[in-house]
Amino acid sequence: MSPKQRISTRVLLICAAIGVVTGLVSALAGxxxxxxxxxxxxxxxxxxxxxxxxxxxxxAVLRERWVALITHLLAALVASATQPAFIGSYLAAVVIMGxxxxxxxxxxxxxxxxxxxxxxxxxxxxxxxGLTAGLIIGMKHLPWWGTILSVALxxxxxxxxxLVAVAVGRALGRAGLxxxxxx
Numbered sequence: 001m002s003p004k005q006r007i008s009t010r011v012l013l014i015c016a017a018i019g020v021v022t023g024l025v026s027a028l029a030g031x032x033x034x035x036x037x038x039x040x041x042x043x044x045x046x047x048x049x050x051x052x053x054x055x056x057x058x059x060a061v062l063r064e065r066w067v068a069l070i071t072h073l074l075a076a077l078v079a080s081a082t083q084p085a086f087i088g089s090y091l092a093a094v095v096i097m098g099x100x101x102x103x104x105x106x107x108x109x110x111x112x113x114x115x116x117x118x119x120x121x122x123x124x125x126x127x128x129x130g131l132t133a134g135l136i137i138g139m140k141h142l143p144w145w146g147t148i149l150s151v152a153l154x155x156x157x158x159x160x161x162x163l164v165a166v167a168v169g170r171a172l173g174r175a176g177l178x179x180x181x182x183x
């Protein structure tokens with residue numbers, strides 16, 4: 001890896017801080033998954049897409065390659081410490097969600113970081129999750145129209161959680177917490 005491609009300690013520390021906070025959000029989403037599927041399965045996609053928060057927030061703040069995967073991994077470790085029963089799900093989120101987010105950033109050649117670009121990546125993630133988990137949950141627990149609504153809400157959830165991440169990233173920037181001191 002050339003020096004230009006190395007990930008700095010500063011970036012890793014920011015990924016770690018984001019990973020800890022969003023790992024707690026992921027743990028909460030994991031804890032809410034079962035009850036949501038039982039009580040209101042049509043809303044499961046909104047809970048599921050909360051796991052997109054670590055990667056989008058890291059990308060919104062740092063605007064660098066690999067930060068989505070790194071932050072997802074750190075968030076998964078934090079969430080697994082609080083909800084060990086879901087470790088497999090958290091690691092799957094690293095691969096699926098972090099992979100989609102990194103792939104979308106790569107398609108933009110790691111130069112496109114606008115809210116619209118990040119949210120369109122959230123929509124793509126929502127489509128993937130909606131057509132996999134959303135259909136599986138929906139077909140087990142919902143009538144056909146509920147399944148369609150569940151998939152639609154998963155797509156909307158991907159966009160909404162991306163918007164939340166972008167808003168938090170901007171707030172961190174306004175507070176001066178994301179300033180860089182590159183020389």
